[in-house]
Amino acid sequence: SPPPQGSLLYLDALGTAFPRALARRGTALLHWSPGSARGPAGWPLPSLYCTPAAAAVLPSRAAALRVQLLFALRQRALRVLEAGLAAELHDVLVALRAEWPRLAQELELGRLSPQPGLPEGVREQLQALLSPAAARAAELRAECARGFEGIALRLWPQLEVVVVRAAHGAERLYCDSLRQADCQGLPFYCPFYQAAGALLGVNLWPKAPVPRFLLCPDWAFCEFLPCLASKEPRTVLLDELWEGREYGLVVTAQPGEYRCRTGEVLKVTSFHKQCPVVEPVRRESQMLSVRGESIPEEQFCQSLCRTLRMWPGARLIDYVCVESSLLGDSSGPCAPHYEVFVELQGLRDLSEGQRYKLDQCLQEDFPIYKSFRFKGSIGPLRLHLVRPRTFNQLREALGCPTAMPRVLREERLLQLVQGSVVS
Known part of the structure; x- marks a missing residue:
């Protein structure tokens, strides 16, 4: 967890930029942290949060986030939505879309229904904190019936800011999606920069459009390549x-630990009181490379989004990639290639022309990839459509709150995704 200085700097920056953000019980924590009830701010802060600590430590990610959503819905005067990962807030609002009638009923009755991943003893403990809220349930029904664009501000009209621990790399896709739809009109604040399990920097500029982090010299020993x-x-x-x-970032988080090359690349954007201010650029561990071509995560995502703009009505929900070496014999006798699994809204099937379009865009965007494709050293990309909420299951299967890998390296995760292919 962050050292006390980090938490205090965060709370000071938040309170300065959004003076009402630190209101008592004014923050809903939407974060699964099995084994620890700490929020991203660094300690439980019971007076700040309206969500009970017991909800965060449930064994099931889906159950934890749903319980936290129910308690957040009870509190109309929320000032802050705080999530450990943007993906967690994304999944909470997906659950709201799918389950709002049942959530409204639970609000109305003041009852927490049994559900998978919610032990009965914990359910009874949480149940004791609830009371009937018929007026709030009616408001929830009315707002959800109107649709979900801008739903966050309609359900919580006093919201000031969305706080997420990570808004770069894999999480940027979820932030962009939330800004465009459910959290329309709300600023996003990413307070911390963490790598290799260590807090390295803090964002002192909550209203800046792009997160920048002041690297603090005594929180961990950092070297740079x-x-x-x-x-x-x-x-x-x-x-x-x-x-x-x-x-490139190299970290020694604690005295006596080995140096760790994190795979993170940072850009120095400025200096603040002689300390560097950095912006995360990319994760080298998430590059696609079957012949040394090294396609970065961010650029691949841009090519994928460009492809989708050519498919009328299609909206990207999520995606992962696999290098064919992980597939083993199941990939057949073919040249090394990428396989891409996407969850889309607005499309139920993919034509062969649509599947080829992504490969074509990659060739246009990456000349080295085009060269390997022309020589036959890399085979054609294979694109698969997966069923809705596949990536919710994938995040649950990861077993801990961590940024979504864009290149899968584990067979068990690959099998989960392959089992969800519909086209």
């Missing part, structure tokens, strides 16, 4: 960084 170095790079320290340059 200059990107695009002309010779074998050597690591540099905080006081040797240059504004505008990109660096």
